Amino acid sequence: MLKKIFNKKRCFEIEIIDRSGLFDYRYYGNMYPGIMQDKLVEHYLKIGDNHKRNPNQDFDKEYYIKEYPQVLAYKYHPFVHYALIGRDKNYRTKLPEAEALCTTQFYDYTPIVFEKQHQPIVSIIVPVYNSWHHNYNCLRYIFDNCKNISYEVIVADDCSTDKTQEIKKYAQNIVYIRNDKNLGFLLNCNNAAKKARGKYIFFLNSDALIQPRALYDMINVLDKNDNIGVCGAKLVLENGQIQIIGGFLQNNKLKRIGEGSVFCDTEFCNQVKELDFVTGAAFVIRRNLWKEIGGFDKRYVPAYYEDNDLCLEACRHGYSVVCNYDAIVVHLHSISYNKVRNIKKIRRASRKKFYQKWRE
Numbered sequence: 001m002l003k004k005i006f007n008k009k010r011c012f013e014i015e016i017i018d019r020s021g022l023f024d025y026r027y028y029g030n031m032y033p034g035i036m037q038d039k040l041v042e043h044y045l046k047i048g049d050n051h052k053r054n055p056n057q058d059f060d061k062e063y064y065i066k067e068y069p070q071v072l073a074y075k076y077h078p079f080v081h082y083a084l085i086g087r088d089k090n091y092r093t094k095l096p097e098a099e100a101l102c103t104t105q106f107y108d109y110t111p112i113v114f115e116k117q118h119q120p121i122v123s124i125i126v127p128v129y130n131s132w133h134h135n136y137n138c139l140r141y142i143f144d145n146c147k148n149i150s151y152e153v154i155v156a157d158d159c160s161t162d163k164t165q166e167i168k169k170y171a172q173n174i175v176y177i178r179n180d181k182n183l184g185f186l187l188n189c190n191n192a193a194k195k196a197r198g199k200y201i202f203f204l205n206s207d208a209l210i211q212p213r214a215l216y217d218m219i220n221v222l223d224k225n226d227n228i229g230v231c232g233a234k235l236v237l238e239n240g241q242i243q244i245i246g247g248f249l250q251n252n253k254l255k256r257i258g259e260g261s262v263f264c265d266t267e268f269c270n271q272v273k274e275l276d277f278v279t280g281a282a283f284v285i286r287r288n289l290w291k292e293i294g295g296f297d298k299r300y301v302p303a304y305y306e307d308n309d310l311c312l313e314a315c316r317h318g319y320s321v322v323c324n325y326d327a328i329v330v331h332l333h334s335i336s337y338n339k340v341r342n343i344k345k346i347r348r349a350s351r352k353k354f355y356q357k358w359r360e
Helices: 002-020 024-031 037-048 061-067 067-072 080-088 096-100 131-143 163-170 184-193 216-225 286-292 306-316 341-358
Strands: 122-128 151-157 175-178 200-203 209-210 229-238 242-243 247-248 251-258 272-275 280-285 319-333
Touching: 002 037, 002 080, 061 067, 061 080, 067 080, 096 251, 122 131, 122 184, 131 151, 131 163, 151 163, 163 175, 163 286, 200 216, 200 286, 216 229, 216 280, 216 306, 216 319, 229 247, 229 286, 247 272, 247 306, 272 341, 280 286, 280 306, 280 319, 306 319, 306 341
Parallel strands: 122 151, 122 200, 151 175, 229 319
Antiparallel strands: 200 280, 209 319, 229 242, 229 280, 247 251, 272 319
16 A cells, blocks of 8 residues: 555656656756666656756755755655745745856767867866766866866776767867776776876866866966975865865874865865865876876775875875865766766775775
């Protein structure tokens, strides 16, 4: 009986959401490209919601519940509440400050023509594995927002099987590296860095949207102070909350700062903060320092904690690690890791290796 009631409720929710016209099938479908379109709403209610995915770019469930706590007493999903009640009452659906972020996604895949650079200052390395739509948008944001600085783009393809294989048709004058076999995130980055020609290397996750001036602001910090070896960005979620800035290693624990705060809080603006580590999703390192350290430590293969380790190695080599709070990068919540198996097991293994290495 309970199962029948539950199924009836779920069918009602799916019908209301589908009829409302509020569910963005392109937006959500590109996070889960393997799901048939007619199953996307059901997938959102069953799985995506638990992964903190949103049904469109304008509805943030956590914010909606926080603003209107009475929604918790509603017998249907909060998105259904908005479709049937909240929309007519003009309820807010996301943090107002988030409107200042550039998060528009492009679906036309218009070819991008990067400028040829014979002596780039920065080598931008974007490691990719499938997720074509987000790979394209990552490059599009680089093209649109990285002005007034010379750079080359290196796309490191770890054996993608989707349209990513054809990325040179849509992004001209990039360096495209396709591995003979799947190396995993860490080794893919190390391999791509061998092709870097810039004074600096900028590692950028393929599910990240760099904001205007962010790269310039990070490079400017490094140019002005030879003692700084690594400069990270402020990583922000689409909803306007800080995902990670970085932090400190204290008492054998990584202490992160800024998580969950609004990205434009004065505490996290207009300063360059010295830290022990920054986010690995968007950071710049001096190429000579990268070589001196030897790249990401292979003990963390295939991934996780290699970025924290690299920053601590930079400190051990006599350099400072900082985050420029004015350099903002929007992170689309680890889209690139949707299909990686055993994430928790891999993360635990890397965590153990990290603390064994850096035990005080």
